Amino acid sequence: MIEHQSLFLALAVTLFFIGAAGAVVRRNAIIVFMCIEIMLGGVNLAFLTFTRTTQNLDGAFMVMCIMAVAAVEAAVGLAIFFLLYRKTGSIDLEKFNLLKW
Amino acid sequence: MLESMLLYLAAALTLVTSVMVAVTRNTVHSALWMVASCFLLAVVFLFLRLQFMAALQVIIYAGAVMMFIIFAIMMLNLRVNPGRIQLRSTKTAGLVLVLFLFPALLLLLGMGRGIAALQGQVSLRALEQFGEVPLLANVMFSDYLLPFELVSILLTVGVIGAVALAKKRKD
Amino acid sequence: MFDLVWLIPTLPALGVLLNGLLGRKIEAANKSLVHWIACSAVGLSFFLTCLTFLELLQLPAELRLVEFTWFNWISAGEFQSYWAYQIDPLSMVMCLFVTGVGFLIHIYSIGYMGHAEGRYYRYFTYLNLFMFSMINLVLANNFLLMFLGWEGVGFCSYLLIGFWFGNIDNARAGKKAFITNRIGDFAFLVGLFLLITHLGKHGVWSVNFTEVFSHASALPPGIVTAVCLLFFIGCTAKSAQIPLYIWLPDAMAGPTPVSALIHAATMVTSGIYFVTRSNILYQMSPLALQVIAVVGALTALLAASIALTQNDIKRVLAYSTVSQLGYMFLGLGVGAFSAGIFHVVTHSFFKALLFLCAGSVMHGLANEQDMRFMGGMRKKMPVTYLTMLIGTLAIVGFPGLAGFFSKDEILWKTFASGHVLLWMIGVFTAGLTAFYMFRLIFMTFFNECRASREVQAKIHESPRTMTVPLIVLAALSAIGGYIGVPHALGGSNRIEHFLEPVMGTGPGKLIAGGEHLAQEAAHGAYHPSLAVEYLLMLLSVAIVLIGIGLAYTLYVKERERPVQLAERFSGLYRLMFNKWYVDELYGLIAVRPLHRASLFLWKGIDVLIIDGVVNGLARIFGWSGTWLRTVQTGYVQAYAVSLLLGVAGLMLYTLFVLVP
Amino acid sequence: MSPEFILPAVNFQCILPQILLSLTALLVLLVDVFGLVKKANALALITLAGVVFATLTLFSGTGLQETAFSGMILVDGFSFFLNLTICLILILTILVSMNYQQFFPGINSGEYYSLLIFAAVGMSFMAAAGNLILLFVALELMSVSIYVLVGFHKDNLRSIEAALKYFLMGAFATSFLLLGFAFLYGATGTMDLLTMTEFIRSNPEVLSSGLFLSGVLLTLTGLGFKISMVPFHMWTPDVYEGAPTVITGFMATGVKAAAFAALVRIFMVPLGSLPIDWSMLLWVAAVLTMTVGNIIALVQDSIKRMLAYSGIAHAGYLLIGVVAGGELAQAGILYYLLVYAFMNIGAFGVLALLGKKETEYNTLQEFSGLGLKYPVLGLAMAVFMFSLAGIPPTGGFMGKLYIFSAAIKSGYVWLVVLGALNSVISIYYYLRVIVVMYFQESGAEDVAFPAPSPAITLGLGLAAAGIMILGVFPSYFWVLAQNSVFVPM
Incomplete structure (x- = not known):
């Protein structure tokens, strides 16, 4: 599959930017978070592609780390959303601009 | 040939499901699309002959993280998105920037392709072994010992943090 | 005695520690202990300075440079800087009057600040800190330690100017002083960096004065000029020259002894000291010297003309300080470094005296500062009057008093070096000085008292702690000039000889730049004879007398004219008419335009343009801040967009610049 | 065929302080969970003891110069200096926190202290990381702990909002x-x-490949976010303002130190051989960062938010060092980070002591007359402000001096001129605090300050003393910083 390297890479970058666009546009904090997970999916794909091309396991291990981190971030992030919801009854990002200027 | 076709199909489906995550209004549906996207990405990993990573992708992402998220959505009763996607001017600017950055990055990546990336002359045997667990496990407990242990601390911190934030105070 | 040099700055530092940390308790227990600590600290260091000075005199002239290294202060690779002091004629002269006059001001403060309950210890702490910084400034043997003192006096002046912070204006004045000084310091630092880097190229990683100066000839002339000019900008802030003098008149907000300290002995003289200290550098750059001379002369003129119209007694004195500092820079600019230092010394005597006298007057008049509500104080405060008169005569350059010798020295050197135009400005300014100083005297001490009844009832001569320093300073103002009587008057100009080892032009010390200057002087072919020197001296004395006379006519005589007319000169209408005509003419051709011009300079240039530029800049920053903060809308996703924007910027740069 | 398992070479000596720190964190957690001690400050004291002990063991590794865990961490002077800085930050933060529990009782919990320590462990591994994998994991360890700490004030919507913003932007x-x-x-x-580094040296053509360049670009983005480099700085003021004040001090100094360590390790060394144009880019970033931070800080009413913007400006000064490159600049950055730790935690510590319960928001006016009512506190604050403004003889001045002179030495005169101009601007708003504190009578409404506890007095005293020592006798630490410069083996 080496010949497909650029395809994998392009797919990775595309996923990354789909995620980025979603993260910028959506209002629901959970969906924004999922979009960031899509970005991470793109990153994972990039790492795995490179781990293939460079014959080096660094990338594969990195992906495992990223997955673990994603799980941790999900836990902490959802706890924050939960807290926010309990306090205000909403997780709409456009409702929170107490801190500004 | 067939494999290439299947790869294209998987790639296309991954993209489609990802886009659906970003545009679906219903939060639950969005999360379900996300699960699909994770599965399809795992399929793409398979084409790289990284079976173990594909399995991890399914188990951790689709299995753990997404269940977590869906559980949270249910708990917060957020099935319907609080509001429709309104493109404020900043958000439009964000989209425009993404639309610029995406081709720009692809263009940049195409320029004078990376050197190490081109050295990938992999023997078939190594290629097949590569995705196997023993090889990875071997380095995980030797070369990567320290980050591996640190990840365990990180998971602890995740637990402590989530508990500390979500629990109600005693007093 | 040289081994004890470190005690000179350390004693005030101890005073700071004692009063600063325990002051509140000390003051509560026994108020007089506070000033005992502070005054004895400064007094002892004055005493030590005297001893050191005497010991220095024992040495032959060429050996008069003793360095005392305390410890290694900053070392950065090859770069070394020590906490070290330097005893040489220049630092000793400075240190003598800094500690001496400072000591007198400390004593005076006991009486003056007696009412400051609860802040008494704080005041003396600041004062001691000021002395510590100033002593460090003059004794340091390297640029960095000097800069520490340089910043220190700026900081202390900020604290002291804003001492009566109950009034926000005072605090604002303190801030203005500080910020203006920081602008100067910024230029100074850039100059210092430039100097260090370029010397480093020649392998000299040191900021020690002696080492820097002995390697200075290796520097390219452009760099020397740049360094000198940058340093000079720093000096314009510290020593209140155009364009950064604006803080000084506002600095009147501080307690009067502080004004005396800032204006006379310390702080403002540091610029003069620095240029003199670096005279070897400056002599390598004729351009920089030229700039200094011109700026000095213009400052002298501008400040003097502004002083003509001011009614606030301290403000008049403040502008006169600016003007006198202008003289000093004029002297430095024409290469008469020792004359500049001479004037610093005499000026420190009479300016301290004048300020303290003004403080005494205010003390007696319930803190009135406006001269329009003074008058007739001659009889009620005789000591103050007499001492202030001596101070005034000294500052206007009345023959025989301190200011006469030093000012004349500067004017003469200016003329002799061929700067005739600058000399004319200087002489004219001397006339103005005489006018406004005597205007001050007449308005304050002569005629009837214009203060309100209640205030008048309480007018009293100041306590002994205040008058004694006045008398001492008056004596110094009277005789202080005799350390530098010029050859033309049969003296031997002792101070110039004493300072000679420090000057780059001393015998056998001619360096590349100095030679150039000497040659230029030779080409100028000005070798005026003794006769010319006498003539010029007479001329300036005459102009001073005219100034005094004019002031007398306008502020004493004219006011009483109606009475005089009716009683004594009733038959001489014509003459009187003519006189009146003369007065009018004076008014028309001299006083009124001057008045207007000075009003214009004050309101137009000073307030509008210079303050305006400074405030305008501040406002521009304020506006842009107000505008920029609106970007911070508080919406997370807007922040994400800005991150994308940054990435896009990096991307564009990479695509178009890095990838050709 | 399964490859033979090679036993890893484990050198615990190299990560002893981090191990001790982690153990302390777990101990505190367990002590709290099982309710072993009841006294109010016991948890903090246990934490403090552990951290101090770990800091002491740090010195046993002085002078080590090796790689450990297959190159994962670099144990050298650089990591020693930064570990020292981070430990000091941790100690000061714990001291300041002990008074802070009056604001919300939840802070006096095992979770709080253990998260604080884990964040510091993350920072110290970031400083020592010799591998991007470890760098990433350590960065996440730090970030996740801080996401939680920022939202720790659960009753305060501002705190939660700050956590939300930091979390989302951080993940992004x-x-x-x-x-x-x-x-x-x-x-x-x-x-x-x-x-x-080795690879780049032997294959210089990689420098012009698009893959590599985009890698550098995106790495710069990610690290720029952590150090709040303009235009990646937008989160900074909001998060700093919303976070519990002691945490603000902690993250402003610690995260900055760790992220700058990473920046130095990546950008000043392996990429040090980059074409000169990158420094041009950083040049612009440095100027923007300083200027934007300073100018917006000018118009802030809230002191906390003002300090947040000033934190951005300080990142700009530090970036000057990165632009300058070379060992002198590296030492300057290290020195500045140390000074910055003292002055910023100090300043935020004072704010933490004075903050109001609901908002933790102090307007300038509420500070009026403070210096007269509480002379020691006022003096400490004045020292912090002067140091932040870079006025001698404080440490802030020396730090700036070192960085600026390194930049001048590398020929970036204009950058230094702009930097110095910026610090002139900054004097205005730092001084304003002092003016209000000393030169204005206190207003009608008195802010009731809780009496400073011995702990906070000690903390603020240490910070002020540190600043003065670094300002007046910089030699020792400067030599230490110079010996700590990272030179790849």
Whole structure:
């Protein structure tokens, strides 16, 4: 599959930017978070592609780390959303601009 | 040939499901699309002959993280998105920037392709072994010992943090 | 005695520690202990300075440079800087009057600040800190330690100017002083960096004065000029020259002894000291010297003309300080470094005296500062009057008093070096000085008292702690000039000889730049004879007398004219008419335009343009801040967009610049 | 065929302080969970003891110069200096926190102290990381702990909002950082910094490949976010303002130190051989960062938010050092980070002491007359402000002096001129605090200050003393910083 390297890479970058666009546009904090997970999916794909091309396991291990981190971030992030919801009854990002200027 | 076709199909489906995550209004549906996207990405990993990573992708992402998220959505009763996607001017600017950055990055990546990336002359045997667990496990407990242990601390911190934030105070 | 040099700055530092940390308790227990600590600290260091000075005199002239290294202060690779002091004629002269006059001001403060309950210890702490910084400034043997003192006096002046912070204006004045000084310091630092880097190229990683100066000839002339000019900008802030003098008149907000300290002995003289200290550098750059001379002369003129119209007694004195500092820079600019230092010394005597006298007057008049509500104080405060008169005569350059010798020295050197135009400005300014100083005297001490009844009832001569320093300073103002009587008057100009080892032009010390200057002087072919020197001296004395006379006519005589007319000169209408005509003419051709011009300079240039530029800049920053903060809308996703924007910027740069 | 398992070479000596710190964190957690001690400050004291002990063991590793865990961490002077800085930050933060529990009782919990320590462990591993994998994991360890700490004031919506913003922006920026790492990895075939340096040296053509360049670009984005470099700075003021004040001090100093360590390790060394144009880019970033931070700080009413913006400006000064490059600049950055730790935690510590319960928001006016009512507190605050403004003889001045002179030495005169101008601007708003504190009578409404506890007095005293020592006798630490410069073996 080496010949497909650029395809994998392009797919990775595309996923990354789909995620980025979603993260910028959506209002629901959970969906924004999922979009960031899509970005991470793109990153994972990039790492795995490179781990293939460079014959080096660094990338594969990195992906495992990223997955673990994603799980941790999900836990902490959802706890924050939960807290926010309990306090205000909403997780709409456009409702929170107490801190500004 | 067939494999290439299947790869294209998987790639296309991954993209489609990802886009659906970003545009679906219903939060639950969005999360379900996300699960699909994770599965399809795992399929793409398979084409790289990284079976173990594909399995991890399914188990951790689709299995753990997404269940977590869906559980949270249910708990917060957020099935319907609080509001429709309104493109404020900043958000439009964000989209425009993404639309610029995406081709720009692809263009940049195409320029004078990376050197190490081109050295990938992999023997078939190594290629097949590569995705196997023993090889990875071997380095995980030797070369990567320290980050591996640190990840365990990180998971602890995740637990402590989530508990500390979500629990109600005693007093 | 040289081994004890470190005690000179350390004693005030101890005073700071004692009063600063325990002051509140000390003051509560026994108020007089506070000033005992502070005054004895400064007094002892004055005493030590005297001893050191005497010991220095024992040495032959060429050996008069003793360095005392305390410890290694900053070392950065090859770069070394020590906490070290330097005893040489220049630092000793400075240190003598800094500690001496400072000591007198400390004593005076006991009486003056007696009412400051609860802040008494704080005041003396600041004062001691000021002395510590100033002593460090003059004794340091390297640029960095000097800069520490340089910043220190700026900081202390900020604290002291804003001492009566109950009034926000005072605090604002303190801030203005500080910020203006920081602008100067910024230029100074850039100059210092430039100097260090370029010397480093020649392998000299040191900021020690002696080492820097002995390697200075290796520097390219452009760099020397740049360094000198940058340093000079720093000096314009510290020593209140155009364009950064604006803080000084506002600095009147501080307690009067502080004004005396800032204006006379310390702080403002540091610029003069620095240029003199670096005279070897400056002599390598004729351009920089030229700039200094011109700026000095213009400052002298501008400040003097502004002083003509001011009614606030301290403000008049403040502008006169600016003007006198202008003289000093004029002297430095024409290469008469020792004359500049001479004037610093005499000026420190009479300016301290004048300020303290003004403080005494205010003390007696319930803190009135406006001269329009003074008058007739001659009889009620005789000591103050007499001492202030001596101070005034000294500052206007009345023959025989301190200011006469030093000012004349500067004017003469200016003329002799061929700067005739600058000399004319200087002489004219001397006339103005005489006018406004005597205007001050007449308005304050002569005629009837214009203060309100209640205030008048309480007018009293100041306590002994205040008058004694006045008398001492008056004596110094009277005789202080005799350390530098010029050859033309049969003296031997002792101070110039004493300072000679420090000057780059001393015998056998001619360096590349100095030679150039000497040659230029030779080409100028000005070798005026003794006769010319006498003539010029007479001329300036005459102009001073005219100034005094004019002031007398306008502020004493004219006011009483109606009475005089009716009683004594009733038959001489014509003459009187003519006189009146003369007065009018004076008014028309001299006083009124001057008045207007000075009003214009004050309101137009000073307030509008210079303050305006400074405030305008501040406002521009304020506006842009107000505008920029609106970007911070508080919406997370807007922040994400800005991150994308940054990435896009990096991307564009990479695509178009890095990838050709 | 399964490859033989090679036992890893484990050198615990190299990570002893981090191990001790982690153990302390777990101990505190357990003590709290099982309710072993009841006294109010016991948890803090246990934490403090552990951290101090760990700090002491740090010195047993002085002068070590080796790589450990297969190149994962670099044990050298650089990591020693930063570990020292981070430990000091931790100690000061704990001291300041002990008074802070009056604001919300939840802070006096095992979770709080253990998260604080874990964040510091993350920071110290970031400073020592010799591999992008470890760098990433350590960065996440730090970030996740701090996400939680920022939202620790659960009754305060501002705190939660700050946590939300920091979390989302952090995750967003981290994915950029990761993509950058992926590209660097793809271009050089390794995640190990020293191998990467070696690879770039032997294959200089990689420098012009698009893969590599985009990797650098995205890495810069990710790290720029953490150090709040303009235009990646937007989160900074909001998060700093919303976070519990002691945490603000902690993150402003600690995260900055760790992220700058990473920046130095990546940008000043392996990429030190980059074409000169990158420094041009950083030049612009440095100027923007200083100027934007300072100018917006000018118009803030809230002191906390003002300090937040000033934190951005300080990142700009530090960036000058990165632009300048070279060992002198590196030492300057180290020195500045140390000074910055003292002055910023000090300033935020004072704010924490004075903050109001609901908002933790102090307007300038509420500070009026403070210096007269509480002379010692006022004096400490004045020292912090003067140091932040870079006025001698404080440490802030020396730090700036070192960085600026390094930049001048590398020929960036204009950058230094702009930097110095910026610090002139900054004097205005720092001084304003002092003016209000000393030169204005206190207003009608008195802010009731809780009496400073011995702990906070000690903390603020240490910070002020540190500033003065670094300002007046910089030699020792400057030499230490110079010996701590990171030179790849």
